[in-house]
Amino acid sequence: AQSVTQLDSHVSVSEGTPVLLRCNYSSSYSPSLFWYVQHPNKGLQLLLKYTSAATLVKGINGFEAEFKKSETSFHLTKPSAHMSDAAEYFCVVSDLTSGTYKYIFGTGTRLKVLA
């Protein structure tokens, strides 16, 4: 069975400082992993995805994540936070090899950016 754990429900950073949002996963197969962002009263937007290619994945708006199989982690980072990054972030695991393609969402991390 698959699962994903977002280790922090809330993260606060100052504008211009690095962002780290932590995600650990569990999967019986080779997982696909995604990060989505949801701004208040907005839809889900895909930030980046890992689908068994390069382990360091670059996404939109300066975000990147590194797939670490030994640590079963897929943490999201950004070198310098911007006020517009304040939003809810979801880590998602999907298992393609089982053929179901179902997404399992983490509980979310709310990022607050302080001026």
Place this chain on the structure above:
Amino acid sequence: SAVISQKPSRDICQRGTSLTIQCQVDSQVTMMFWYRQQPGQSLTLIATANQGSEATYESGFVIDKFPISRPNLTFSTLTVSNLSPEDSSIYLCSAQDRYEQYFGPGTRLTVT
């Protein structure tokens, strides 16, 4: 990539009534999914809807409460029946395209 639209974008319904949500995809897709996002919560998968077969429901969700139709490869509906205030949520549909799901904007349901 697939573009997903949903109708209605929001609705306010009375207890005991039903709401049907429509999901339209701009291309043909095999798999579509319906999710619920309760206030302040993450997304929970309700069911998987494949064209030509009955929807597959996740644990805790039943067909009588959440009937789903999938008449063709570009369209699906979710009905939330016998509404109660606990059904107040955002309902999202998504479509599988290769290795990725594309999400609709969601339908915000408030039950009074």
